[in-house]
Amino acid sequence: MSDVEGEAGDFRVTLVKKPRYIREDKCTGCTTCVEYCPVKIPDPFNQEISKNKAVHIYFSQAIPLITYIDENCLYLKEKKCKICEAVCKHEAIDFSAKPEKVEINVGAIILSLGFEPYDPRLRDEYKYGKFKNVVTSMDYERILSSTGPYEGEIRRSSDLRHPHKIAWVQCVGSRQVIEGGNSYCSTVCCTYTQKQVILTKDHDPEAECVVFHNDIRSYGKDFERFFQRAEVLPNVRFIRSYVNILKEDPVTNNITIRYSTPDGGVKDEEFEMVVLSVGLCPPKGASLVAEKFGIELNEHRFCKVDSFVPVTTSKKGIFVSGAFSGPIDIPESVFGSSGAATKCGELLNYRRGKLATQRVYPEERDVRGEEPKVGIFVCY
C-alpha cells in the first residue's frame, strides 16, 4: 500500500504489486522449475527450518497455487542461470516483470494487518539462535504440521532425532516490563501450548512434556476443559515457575533448565528440546501504516480502539479487525471481522448492491439415460 487519499465513502488507494516473475495466467503450478532451480534458500513459510528453492510455491494451500521467484534467485542477483526459463513448457517465467501500480477506489477500509510473533533474539536469556534445540512455538507449529519441514514428524534440528522430552516456556516476551519485552499478556499462548502438548502426545504417546508457566489463562469458552484434557495426559507436567535456560550439552545438544517449586526448591532438569511460547507483537510497519491512514495507535503500537466503539479506528471510514486491535484468538477475530464488515455496511448502506453482479451457473446437463460415469478425487 503506497498511498491513500480521500475520505469515508470515497477513498483512493494506491497499491504496488511486487513482481513474482511468473505469468499468473500461464503457470500451471507443475513445479518443474522448482525441481531444476539450483538455488536453495531457507523456506520462509517453514520458519526457515527446512530448505526450499529460489523459485517455489509459497505453501501448499497458497492462492493462486503457482510459483514465485524469491529475491535470492541467481538471475535476479547476478544475471546468471535462467534454467527455469528453459525448462518451463508454459512460457510462464518472466524476468522482465516490474512492480505494478494498482489504484482502487473504495468506500471503506478494513485494516486486518495481523500480528508479528515475538522475536526471542531480543533477549539473550532465551538462547534462541544460540542453542540449536531451542525453537519458538511458531517453529514448533510448523514442525508438527504434515506440510512442515519434517513432514509432520517431530524432529530437532541438531541431529534430526525425535525428541522425547520437551519443555515449553510460557510468557516469552509477554507480561514483562523489561527492555525488549511486552507488558501485556498475549492471550493465546496458554491455550496454544496445551494444543501443542496434546498433539505431541498424539505423535509420540511416550513423550514427556513439561510446561513452565505463570498463571494458566484458560479464560475462553471451553478452555478450562481443554486445559484439563492436556493436564491429565500421562507424563505431562505443568510447573508454575520462572525458568533459567541454563546450558546446552556440547555433545548431545540437550538443554538444561533451572526452575524452582515450593516443594522441591531449585532444580536443574535436562530436555531434548525447548519450545518458547512467544507472544504477539504489533504487525511490522504498524507505525507507517498508521501514519499513511491517519489512524492512532495505542501505547503498545496496536491500533487504538475505544472499548465502547470496537472495530472502529480513530478515522472515519477505516475499521480494524483481528489481532491488529490487540492480541485476540481466532473466534474473536472472526466475529470482530463480521462486526467490521457490518460497520462498513452502515456507512455504505445508501449504495448497497450497486456493484453486485448475479452469479450465473451453466445450464444443468440432463444425464437421464446415461450410464453412470464416476469421478473420484482423493485428498492427501
Added chain:
Amino acid sequence: MDVPSVIEYAWRLPNVVHAQGQLFSCSTESTKQIMEAIKEHGLNRVIVAACTPRTHEPTFRDSLKEGGLNQYFFEFANIREHCSWVHSKEKEEATDKSKELLRMSLARALLLEPLQEFELPVDKRVLVIGGGISGMTCALSIASQGFDVYLIEKERELGGLARRIYYTIEGKDVQSYLRDLVKRVYSEPRIHVFLGAKILSATGYVGNFLTKIESERGVFEIRHGATVIATGAQEFKPNEYLYGQSDKVLTGLELEELIAKRDERVISAGAVVMIQCVGSRTEERNYCSRVCCSESVKNALKLKEINPNVDIYILFRDMRTYGFKEDYYREASKKGVRFIRYEPQKKPSVKLVKESGKELIRVTVFDPILEKTLEIDADLVSLAVAVIAPESNKEISLLYNAQLGPDDFFKEAHVKLRPVDFSTDGVYLCGIAHYPKHIDEAISQALGAAGRVITLISHDTVIASGSVCIVDEKRCMGCGACSEICTYGAIEIYETKQGKKARMNPVLCKGCGLCNSKCPTGAIQLQHYRDEQLFAQIDAANPEKEILEEVKKVAS
C-alpha cells in the same frame, strides 16, 4: 495413510472413468480441477474422499453446479475424520478402511438422483431477544441499515446486566454510555421495543419465523426473517463464605455499586478481601467466568483511588487479566494491592469475629509461597462470583432449536468458523448468552451478529435444500406417526376418498430423517437418503459379495 493405493483402488471400482489425488481438495485450484474433469470426462457422479461434509459439502456441490451437473450427484467419503485422524497409529488399517468407505460411497453414488432446491421468500424484519448492551447494539446496527427490528426485553427497562456496571477497567463511564445507547434505541424509528416481554410460542424457519409474545403492550404476533439471541447471563449467588448471612460479604458487582455510590462502608474500610473463582472452575461449573479477575482488579484500583489507606488482598487461583488488562493488574500490584494465590484443595475460609467492639470478617488462607496460613481481618469481603446462564435458556433453546453447551450457555455452530451462528439457519447469537465476556467484546460480537443477519435479510430469497421427505400416498395408511414426531410441523394429515393421508410441506421439512424412519409402511422416503441408496451403501461394506455388480444393474 497410503493415498496412492486408495487412488489405485478407486480405478478398480466399476463405472469409474476418472480418479486422481489432490493436495487439499477444498482449495480453489482443486475445485476448479473437479469442475474441469466433469466437463472433460463427461462425469455424472462425483465422489470426493476427504474430510467432513459438514463444512465442505457446499464447496464441492458448487463445483458440480459449475460443471453443469446437478449438485445432488455429489457424494462425500469422510476418510479424514473416519480414517486418518482416528486411526493415525494404524496406517494400514486406516488405508483399508478408506477403500471400504470409498466402495460404499460408490454404491450409493450410482443410485443418486438429481434434486431441485426451493427458493423461499425472506421476511426482512428481525427479532432481537434481550435488551442489554448486546441486543441494543445489534438492533441499532441492523436498523441503521434500513431494516425493522423488534427488540424484546423481559425486564421493564432496557440495559440488562450493564445497569449494574458503573465503569470499565480502562475507566470509561458505563452508565452514561448506557443512557446514550438506550436513547439511541428509542429515537430509532425502525426499532420497536417491547418491555416486560415473554415469548409464548415460536414457529417457522429461516426467513419466515412467527413469534407470539406477551408484553406490557399486550399480545403480539411478530413475523420475522431472522432471530438474534442476546439473552445475557446472570450473577451467581453463592451459599458459601457467609454470603447472605453477613452484610459485610458482597459480590463483585455489589461492591462496585457501593464504590460508585461512595458508600460510607467503602470510604471507611480499613481492609478489603476479594476471593476469586467463587462458583467458577468447580466441578459443578467447570469453566472460567472470564471477567472476574479484571472485575476485582478494577474494583481494587477504584477503592485505592477513593480510599488510599485501604489494605486490599486478592485471593486468587490464576490471575486471568488477559491482553492489555495485564497492565492494570500490574498497576494494582504497584499500588500495594496484595495478591495471594490459593490452591483449590485449600480454599480460604471466613468467620465473623468481634475485635474491640467492631465486627469483622476473619479470612484464613494458606499462602503456598510463604508456606504459612494467613489470617486477615476484613471490613468487607468481595466474592468474584461466577457468571451463569439463566434457567430460561432451556426454554429459548427449545423454541428456536438453538443448542446449548455443557454449561447451558448457547452453543455456536462452529467455534472458529461460525462463532455467532447456530446450526439452525436464521438464528444468531451474541453477548454473554454465548459466554461471559467484557463489554467491548460483547459489542464487537453484537456487531458481528448484525453482520450475519444482514447477510441473510439483504437477500430477497433463501435457498432450501432439495433433500426433503416425500410421501407415497398409495402406501400411506394415515396413522399419523410421522406428523407426531416431526418437530418442524411439516406434515399434515388430511382426508381423502381413500381415508387419511400424510402430506409434506417441503419448505418446512429439514430432511432430519425422523418421519421416514418412523413410518411403518415405508411410505415416506427422504430424498438423497432413500432406503435403496443407503442399503446399497451398507451392503457394499461387505467385500465378499459382488454387491457393486448388483447395484450397477439397479442403477442402469
